[in-house]
Amino acid sequence: MSKPLSIGVAGLGTVGAGVLKLLAQNGDIVAARAGRPVTVGAVSARTRGRDRGVTLDGLRWHDDPVALAADPGVDVVVELIGGSGGPARALVEAAIAAGKPVVTANKALLAVHGAAIAEMAEGRGVPLAFEAAVAGGIPAIKGLREGLAANRLMRVAGILNGTCNYILTTMREQGREFGDVLAEAQALGYAEADPSFDIDGVDAAHKLAILAALAFGRPVDFDAVHVEGIREITAMDIAFAGELGYRIKLLGIAGRDEAGISARVHPCMVPVAAPIARVDGVFNAVVAEGDFVGRVMLEGRGAGAGPTASAVVADLIDIARGRHTPVWGGALDVAPAVPMERHRGAYYLRLMVLDRPGVIADVTGILRDGAISLESMLQRGRAPGEAVPVVLTTHDCEEAAMRAALDRIAALDAVLEKPALIRIEAL
Amino acid sequence: MSKPLSIGVAGLGTVGAGVLKLLAQNGDIVAARAGRPVTVGAVSARTRGRDRGVTLDGLRWHDDPVALAADPGVDVVVELIGGSGGPARALVEAAIAAGKPVVTANKALLAVHGAAIAEMAEGRGVPLAFEAAVAGGIPAIKGLREGLAANRLMRVAGILNGTCNYILTTMREQGREFGDVLAEAQALGYAEADPSFDIDGVDAAHKLAILAALAFGRPVDFDAVHVEGIREITAMDIAFAGELGYRIKLLGIAGRDEAGISARVHPCMVPVAAPIARVDGVFNAVVAEGDFVGRVMLEGRGAGAGPTASAVVADLIDIARGRHTPVWGGALDVAPAVPMERHRGAYYLRLMVLDRPGVIADVTGILRDGAISLESMLQRGRAPGEAVPVVLTTHDCEEAAMRAALDRIAALDAVLEKPALIRIEAL
Incomplete structure (x- = not known):
């Protein structure tokens, strides 16, 4: 030896x-x-x-x-x-x-x-x-950069922050609100005293920037990542998601198409049947889609002394053995970054509106003007003259069109609160 | 270059x-x-x-x-x-x-x-x-042998044969019998004309023998693997499994404890909430449990031209880069093989018995004589003088004791068919 x-x-x-x-x-x-x-x-x-x-x-x-x-x-x-x-x-x-x-x-x-x-x-x-x-004990870097090295990857996505996943899982399982569950997570030591790094999506975005660099073989580009956190997720939206067949997860998603490379971290509605929808609590997961391998998912503990030490020492073993891989896997991609405004996808909107005739017509009229096609509309209960939730889901449209429509919708007299917008992802 | x-x-x-x-x-x-x-x-x-x-x-x-x-x-x-x-x-x-x-x-x-x-x-x-x-496009070998190299692994398990998983998934989803689904799978090209290699568990056992060698750092030992296939799984047992909160999967499981190394392939009942329970259709999965990393699961396509080519070329890239790993990861374990008779676990038994007084007493008496403790008993419907199913689940006991008891139960006059035995696994 x-x-x-x-x-x-x-x-x-x-x-x-x-x-x-x-x-x-x-x-x-x-x-x-x-x-x-x-x-x-x-x-x-x-x-x-x-x-x-x-x-x-x-x-x-x-x-x-x-x-x-x-x-x-x-x-x-x-x-x-x-x-x-x-x-x-x-x-x-x-x-x-x-x-x-x-x-x-x-x-x-x-x-x-x-x-x-x-x-x-x-x-x-x-x-x-x-x-x-990235992703603690899960061999995600090795898996992507060496295990899937023969593939043109179209997408890499993941649940990359255990604190957010724990909070969202607990909100769903116990029907509780964000602030309440966050306070409990802090008391239990699952969330930091200053939790913003985790719950505002920054930590997940750091990890996604690294995964995107490996997946697409180009230097890391954190500034190109669109970042949203989970502060605005409500128990009501989690309940509506369940009714519609979705779960809400904070995902990091990086994709590569003809237009270039997109990278974004934000809450998503994912179909309950998607494997990543079932990754609960403090567990992390990384999903990669390659042109030959298809979809691969790696799941495990994303933080903590043991899992992180496991990953550190795996790297030391590689170094001791002289196993060397270029940092970004062997750079090759010079594609431009695609801004979030160009994202195309389906959307969930939840409005609190005054229950009076004509409001839905105003809202759907604005969507029509933006060439946004509705997939479903849901208005539960009646309370004439009071605030009621209205849920709309759309077919795929462009983010810029959706934001413009949302600004107009938010400005309607009958819309009483800032609308909730959650992107729907098929993973 | x-x-x-x-x-x-x-x-x-x-x-x-x-x-x-x-x-x-x-x-x-x-x-x-x-x-x-x-x-x-x-x-x-x-x-x-x-x-x-x-x-x-x-x-x-x-x-x-x-x-x-x-x-x-x-x-x-x-x-x-x-x-x-x-x-x-x-x-x-x-x-x-x-x-x-x-x-x-x-x-x-x-x-x-x-x-x-x-x-x-x-x-x-x-x-x-x-x-x-092993496991087609999933980087399972690399994941275990390099990614989790710093861990003492206690267990490695997996859904290692896509044909069996497809058949069991279809039987469950469509409530159909084994022979019927197998014939369809053959017609669709998902199963071979001579399917015995897959459905009798041999292919899964080959892969498990390799995984066990990597997980425990010792040369491969196929002869030590206990092998059972899925031919005897019935729609009735799949339905009872659902009722009890389980799914039936053909798993390969290798474990390491004080006694030594065990390796076995057989149908298992796994809790519906276990991540591996949701790996359906032709997908494969490998779960490893390490002392520092905890549980890691890798999931993806286990066969087919694309995924398999992805894995072959990943190996070629390693060789081109000069990245070398000893075949069994760096051998260290000289533990003996533990025979299946020494396995300890919980069991599901399903008997077809003549519906007459005293039969349950005879069966439970035999289990008591074998020091096997019952967890639940289920007898649905009544049909005096005719065959009815009786389902029993046990607490952990030793395989040898269970087999001895099962021989005595099968010999009872009122037990009309060969009893079905499926092991229950917490994964």
Whole structure:
């Protein structure tokens, strides 16, 4: 057996401690699969004394994470600090400059600066691995970039944020409102004190930007991702979705057609029979559609110490074995980004309208003027003079036309609240 | 870009033609991801003139597949002949002896002779790749052997035969009997004229033997797999399963515990809420449970020209890139095989009994004598003096005890047919 691969771990939060625990507990398995032992040589974290449930005895400590890159006893740098800039970026760039392979779980860093970092890594022939950055323990990066490498992928989509999926699942199962379930998720530790990163779709968008780059073989382009979160989803819309045969999921969807590449994160109504509709709670899933393979779905835990450590160490085993894949899989696509205004699809609209004659005629007239074709209309109950929900679903139309129509609908006197719009996706 | 990788393809059936078609259609993608073009240098098949929908112009033709191994213009041998011995085995061994990497979709060959072939390949340092041998287009081999490499896997299970899954799904959806649906599947080309290989569970067992070897890091051991097929599944049992909250699936399940490694293929009742219960029709799925990653499920098309070609070419890209993984992932486990008699689990029994007083008492008495604890009993309808179904489900017990009890139950005068036994699995 060859000489050990010595790693330096920056960041000893849940995931960093998980990596140390995994290497201690499964050292025999890792050594057999890597062809040599994988050992921890040095670590870096903000606080030295904290009990992390793992021993740091015998490990060199660096207060400055960037010092790991210069540590002659460190062969590979594992970046688990997080954040799109600051020390994480400095460390990754220092490691690449020093010719040391990097393993990172940092989706924000890759989404925002991944194009430049990848160029630097490829220019110097240094491996940059990031299986843990997307969908936790699910081998999604490897699956797409190597497993489906022979395919022209038309679409990659996924449930990429466990916090949102947990909240939406709980809202549906218990018929509760968003704010209520969010507060509970925060109390249980499933959601952050400042949850905006998750619930506004930013975290999912970071991951989708990475998946889109791999799927279509071009550098990551976070700015091209259209992002909406789940704050405006109501128990009423979840109930209507059920009645119509749908479930509401926060999906990231990237597609490639003649016009170019689209990438968007927003709540979707997906048919109850679609495999992704049944991925509930904290589970994540990634669906890819290729021209030869058809539809493949990968499902598992998208976060947490164990799953994320599993992905980090899988990358370390690849590096130990000398298995190398270009960052974006082998770039080939120079297609333009398609803006959200050009998206075509079906829509669910839910309006709160004053129950009086003529309102539906006004609404459907506006849709007709926009050349938007209705698929169904639903008005439950009567309450003359009061607010009642009206649900409309459309056939495929263009986003720009739908937005223009929606502005006109929202301006009607009889429409009492901001209309709810949820896109319907066939997956 | 480096010089092309030239392949020799043996076997030009559906899959072989699919590989040629993929390389023609996605040549740009494959070259970008492989770092060099992958070209077909030579082919071999039984019949020369047949129209396969792909051009063979300019390709060297060998009547004897083994000649591909000696062709100096062939860098990698792709074996798509099939069958556990004969020309397939001769070709694979000749290629390895000549130091040429092998890509094969041949599960029978790997299950039966894989231990010897892998030893030969590893001894000579020749890559032996077989992503297409298990679950078609799903990157299950890569997922298990590389993606989950950091985990101690406790279990790997799957729906590994699309023909059986299609038959069971259709029986459930249409309330029809096995023989009827099989005949239709044969007419539609979903089942072979001689379907025994599929419906008796042999094909699934070949694939499970390979998955178990990868999951537990030891050479493949087909003889240790317990195999039962789906011939005895009735519409009545499928209906009772639904009533009890289960679906009937033909699963391959391999597990590792203190006693050793178990591997078995048989019809199972799985809870309707289990993700694998919803994998219907010709789709396959592989579920793995690891100590850090938790449960991961991979789902997709398990057969057909496109998905299988996708997997074959993924292996070729790995070889072109020099990405190499030991055949069994890095062997480490020397655990004994646990025989089926030692299996512990819950059981569903369905008896056809003469409707007369005392029969249930006789049956339950036998179960009590065997220390088998009942979970539920169901006797629908009354028909004094005639045959009625009685359904029993048990708590966990040992297979040997259940079989002994079942022999005694079957021998009762009032039990009119061979009892149906289906194992209940929590997945």
